[in-house]
Amino acid sequence: MGPLHRAINLIVALSLLALGWGGLAYFWFIDPSWPLGVKVAAGIVGSAGLYWLWEEYVNARQKGGS
Numbered sequence: 001m002g003p004l005h006r007a008i009n010l011i012v013a014l015s016l017l018a019l020g021w022g023g024l025a026y027f028w029f030i031d032p033s034w035p036l037g038v039k040v041a042a043g044i045v046g047s048a049g050l051y052w053l054w055e056e057y058v059n060a061r062q063k064g065g066s
Contacts, residue, residue, distance in 0.1 A: 013053040020046025
């Protein structure tokens with residue numbers, strides 16, 4: 001995986017992570033009037049970002065990736 005590909009993956013993964021978990025915190029604690037489906041969707045987006053970050057960086061180093 002080239003450095004540009006890794007940089008793009010990092011930006012996308014961190015964006016999903018921040019928007020998902022930030023949105024979940026906002027919808028859950030600051031403005032709880034939103035429906036439960038929006039809260040669940042924000043949690044799923046945050047989890048997808050965390051999974052992407054794990055697979056592309058943390059787990060890739062354990063598998064022998066760069």
